[in-house]
Every structure is written in structure tokens, then in C-alpha cells.
Amino acid sequence: MVPVEVEVTAYDPVLGVGTWWEEDTALRAEVWDSPEKTVVISGNPAGLVSLARHLLTLAQESVPDGRHLDFDTYCGWLEKGSTAIRVEVDKR
Template sequence: MNTRVSAATDGITRVFTWEEGARIEVRDLGGEIVIEANAAGLKTLAGHLLTLAQDGTPDGAHLHLEENNGLEQGSVGLVLERCDDE
């Protein structure tokens, strides 16, 4: 069973899907960020990035992942954001 979340930005709806059993943890080691995930978690993150990369997705569209909201307990927050500005 997958979990799906729909988000609308500028009238465009995007669907973000979590693979069953996804485990994603984000740690701040003070000079680098570590994203640790099982296979389902890596597929989930890849899917989120591909969703943000879809044609027609507006600049600034983003997804917040936080402890107990997509990330494992103890994780620091992670924001995936599209930025087309150079």
C-alpha cells in the first residue's frame, strides 16, 4: 500500500507518493547532511524529486518533510524545492 499526498501550486496539482515501508532519516552532522533511507525510502525520495521536476511545475513549488511527517523520529527537517532561477 502506498501513501499519496496531493498538493496544488498555482492551480497545478502534483501527487507525492510514499512507497510502502519507506524509511527516511535526515541527520545534520554539523558540516554535512546525511540522508539515510532503505530502498523504499530512496524510491520515495526519487519520486518526490521527479514530481517536482515535471513540466509545468512552477518555480518555488516545494515539499516539506519533517520528523513523523515523512521522516523518521529524530530527523531534521528537509525541504525539496524547485528553483529554476540561475
């Protein structure tokens, strides 16, 4: 095991979920169709650390059910040509 430290912003009920991207982030999401549908997320180290931060931010106990983050090319979070992704809290 190797300990990894990733800072996240504490959830704020007024401001919502807040997070940020590492400088020079490159992240792509694709759906491959063979032999079955597979979601492929690839990125450079900065992009993968940023994605981890976003997921850990949503994973905080204080984040309510249904909160989500959308990853798409419109906001510049994913590289052009990527498939949009929504990551949502489901506390069932």
C-alpha cells in the same frame, strides 16, 4: 547503465504537486558537523525510491518556480529525530 523506472503523478495546477510513499518506507535526515556541515539522507530501498519519486515529481517542466515539498517528522515522512528538509523548485 541500468534503466530505472519510477512513476510520478503529473503536476496539476489546481491540485498542486501530488506524490506518494512506498510501503515500508524508512527515511532519515541528519546534519553532521564534522569536519564541515554535511546533510546525510539515509533510508531503506523503499525510502530512497520514494524520495526519488518526490524529487522527480518536482522536476517536471510544468511545476512552477517556488513549489516545494517539506519533509519532516510531523507528517511521518521522516523517522523520529530527523532534521526537516524542504526541497524547492528554483528555475533560475
